[in-house]
Amino acid sequence: MIKNKNLTGPQSVTANRLADGVVVFLTADSQWSPRVSDSAVAQDAATAAALMAIAGKAAADRIVVAPYLFEVGVEGVVVRPLSARESIRAKGPTVEEREPASLG
Amino acid sequence: MYVYDGYDQTFLEERVAQFRDQVRRRLAGDLSEDEFKPLRLTNGLYLQLHAYMLRVAIPYGTLSAAQLRQLAHVARRYDKGFGHFTTRQNIQYHWMKLEQVPDALADLARVQMHGLQTSGNCIRNVTADHWAGVAADEIEDPRVYCEIVRQWSTLHPEFSFLPRKFKIAITGSPNDRAAVRVHDIGLRMHRNAEGEVGFEVMVGGGLGRTPIIARTIRDFLPKRHLLSYLEAILRVYNQLGRRDNIYKARIKILVHELGVAKMAEMVEAEWRSLKDGPLALPAEEIARIQAHFTPPVYPDSPVFTPEFDALRLSDAGFRRWLKVNVAPHRQLGYAIVTLSLKPEGGVPGDMTADQMDAVAALADRHSFGEVRVTHTQNLVLPHVRRADLPALWRGLSELGLATANIGQVTDIIACPGLDYCALANARSIPVAQRITQRFSDLARVHDIGELKIKISGCINACGHHHVGHIGILGVDKGGEEFYQITLGGSEDQNASLGAIVGPAVPNEVIVDAVQTVIETYLSLRRPQERFLDTYRRVGMAPFKERLYAAA
Numbered sequence: 001m002i003k004n005k006n007l008t009g010p011q012s013v014t015a016n017r018l019a020d021g022v023v024v025f026l027t028a029d030s031q032w033s034p035r036v037s038d039s040a041v042a043q044d045a046a047t048a049a050a051l052m053a054i055a056g057k058a059a060a061d062r063i064v065v066a067p068y069l070f071e072v073g074v075e076g077v078v079v080r081p082l083s084a085r086e087s088i089r090a091k092g093p094t095v096e097e098r099e100p101a102s103l104g
Numbered sequence: 105m106y107v108y109d110g111y112d113q114t115f116l117e118e119r120v121a122q123f124r125d126q127v128r129r130r131l132a133g134d135l136s137e138d139e140f141k142p143l144r145l146t147n148g149l150y151l152q153l154h155a156y157m158l159r160v161a162i163p164y165g166t167l168s169a170a171q172l173r174q175l176a177h178v179a180r181r182y183d184k185g186f187g188h189f190t191t192r193q194n195i196q197y198h199w200m201k202l203e204q205v206p207d208a209l210a211d212l213a214r215v216q217m218h219g220l221q222t223s224g225n226c227i228r229n230v231t232a233d234h235w236a237g238v239a240a241d242e243i244e245d246p247r248v249y250c251e252i253v254r255q256w257s258t259l260h261p262e263f264s265f266l267p268r269k270f271k272i273a274i275t276g277s278p279n280d281r282a283a284v285r286v287h288d289i290g291l292r293m294h295r296n297a298e299g300e301v302g303f304e305v306m307v308g309g310g311l312g313r314t315p316i317i318a319r320t321i322r323d324f325l326p327k328r329h330l331l332s333y334l335e336a337i338l339r340v341y342n343q344l345g346r347r348d349n350i351y352k353a354r355i356k357i358l359v360h361e362l363g364v365a366k367m368a369e370m371v372e373a374e375w376r377s378l379k380d381g382p383l384a385l386p387a388e389e390i391a392r393i394q395a396h397f398t399p400p401v402y403p404d405s406p407v408f409t410p411e412f413d414a415l416r417l418s419d420a421g422f423r424r425w426l427k428v429n430v431a432p433h434r435q436l437g438y439a440i441v442t443l444s445l446k447p448e449g450g451v452p453g454d455m456t457a458d459q460m461d462a463v464a465a466l467a468d469r470h471s472f473g474e475v476r477v478t479h480t481q482n483l484v485l486p487h488v489r490r491a492d493l494p495a496l497w498r499g500l501s502e503l504g505l506a507t508a509n510i511g512q513v514t515d516i517i518a519c520p521g522l523d524y525c526a527l528a529n530a531r532s533i534p535v536a537q538r539i540t541q542r543f544s545d546l547a548r549v550h551d552i553g554e555l556k557i558k559i560s561g562c563i564n565a566c567g568h569h570h571v572g573h574i575g576i577l578g579v580d581k582g583g584e585e586f587y588q589i590t591l592g593g594s595e596d597q598n599a600s601l602g603a604i605v606g607p608a609v610p611n612e613v614i615v616d617a618v619q620t621v622i623e624t625y626l627s628l629r630r631p632q633e634r635f636l637d638t639y640r641r642v643g644m645a646p647f648k649e650r651l652y653a654a655a
């Protein structure tokens with residue numbers, strides 16, 4: 001699990017939902033959304049720490065597991081992860097998803 | 105096949121009940137993630153990039169049709185309708201929900217399957233030649249000894265918390281299809297001068313950050329001493345293995361630091377106190393386990409039939425498939441058939457639930473209800489009447505499982521990589537997909553001949569890239585995917601590690617680079633030379649020149 005301590009630019013918080021494992025993002029109203037575009041963005045270290053404190057509480061409350069910060073780019077209202085890893089995590093595998101129960 | 109007795113079955117059911125309770129306590133808040141994580145890992149449950157991943161052991165790669173149907177059921181009911189066969193003869197489900205995992209494990213336990221020994225610093229699920237018991241070149245069925253090791257190692261109190269994970273592989277043939285030299289312990293069965301069958305014992309092999317080919321510490325170990333000798337190796341390792349540094353904790357580092365002679369000496373010294381103790385294997389015990397692996401009674405069946413002959417003459421596709429997907433069986437009139445899980449553009453090792461059910465039906469009809477999983481991420485039907493080959497080929501073609509590419513350029517091993525794996529630096533699967541698309545013409549594929557490409561998404565080397573004839577390793581350069589190419593690796597009885605050609609290349613050109621390497625080989629090869637032969641003859645220089653000429 002990557003827990004970057006030295007992030008500098010804008011950051012958001014992601015985690016997995018405890019019960020079903022779904023990738024989620026912390027929103028500005030302290031909810032968890034499956035869409036990265038709903039992420040709250042911290043512009044500085046203090047805000048990032050505050051977001052992580054909220055996430056830590058959610059982990060203690062068994063809503064999510066393994067929260068961490070990651071770097072995002074913000075253009076207008078669009079929030080997108082900067083690294084290849086986090087974009088794949090946000091969007092899902094880049095390989096064609098199998099049609100469930102299809103042959104061949 | 106080994107059938108669990110009442111003891112094994114009760115044990116498994118108790119483990120499922122125990123895990124059900126642990127999940128309940130986790131969801132109720134009685135266990136923190138730190139407390140829960142080792143418990144879920146013991147049961148093969150990981151938290152991966154997108155979701156929970158359940159890894160299910162397929163001991164020595166042998167499955168019954170009924171077990172394969174149950175794997176299909178789990179894929180359909182608890183996952184997204186498919187599963188992924190791995191390089192350790194396991195299956196992984198990438199989209200599990202924690203709250204449903206106890207039910208999935210209970211369903212698996214009904215067919216004696218589980219996720220034990222697929223994670224953690226224990227002796228992992230023991231792997232074997234996927235042609236065990238049927239290969240024409242085999243001395244003895246290695247699964248008998250895999251099963252003996254399984255019974256000894258499952259929950260072995262002394263070896264449940266080793267310095268690091270521990271992998272054992274066994275081959276019963278001189279032609280190594282189990283890659284034993286890249287395991288912590290590799291065992292190769294052979295006959296000594298007196299004609300007695302025993303094991304060559306190799307230790308300290310492994311890939312990952314520090315790839316090393318295993319060294320032989322004993323040329324011949326009589327079968328009755330198998331467990332006492334393994335116990336001696338494990339004890340030396342357990343005492344001296346580096347627990348202080350995760351990168352130095354594997355036995356290969358210990359063997360490297362001590363030197364192979366010293367390692368052998370210490371193991372032998374430890375063994376002397378153990379060899380005639382309770383771990384000695386009486387012949388009756390070996391025979392008892394052997395009885396579970398008695399081959400089916402093969403009714404006589406012709407080597408050729410008019411239908412077989414006619415199809416072979418008329419259909420180039422059938423001929424190609426016979427050439428590389430069908431292998432000689434020890435029983436006259438029978439064949440070993442490999443099902444390719446590497447169709448053009450497909451995800452190596454992935455299989456849908458419907459395909460699994462269909463293969464289970466084909467196994468019942470054509471292979472005495474038995475299926476094998478290979479470490480190259482394909483499946484095998486081990487006992488097929490040659491007379492049935494035309495019908496089976498048609499059946500497999502309809503399922504998309506008859507691509508005639510086994511051992512060829514498009515039979516690529518690829519780890520899950522950055523598409524699924526939390527540890528990855530770069531993607532593996534899309535690179536494999538693009539290579540299979542570039543080499544989609546099977547006539548060309550067969551002209552290129554035997555060529556093993558292996559791709560890992562990070563230095564952990566789950567895709568065995570170090571032993572690929574062409575190895576591809578994903579690296580992260582400033583958040584971008586790059587790929588390092590190695591040439592000349594091999595995992596067979598003449599195992600070797602690939603050498604790095606030069607600087608890593610960007611994602612956009614990796615497939616072109618592979619093509620350049622292959623074209624260089626084609627321009628240099630002599631008649632009958634495989635890629636590896638040419639590489640070993642001419643060395644790295646011409647490949648390097650061609651690859652980096654433009655740069």
Ligand code: SF4
Nearest residue numbers: 519525528561562566
């Ligand atoms: S090699 Fe690396 S990326 Fe690939 S599965 Fe193993 S840990 Fe994950």
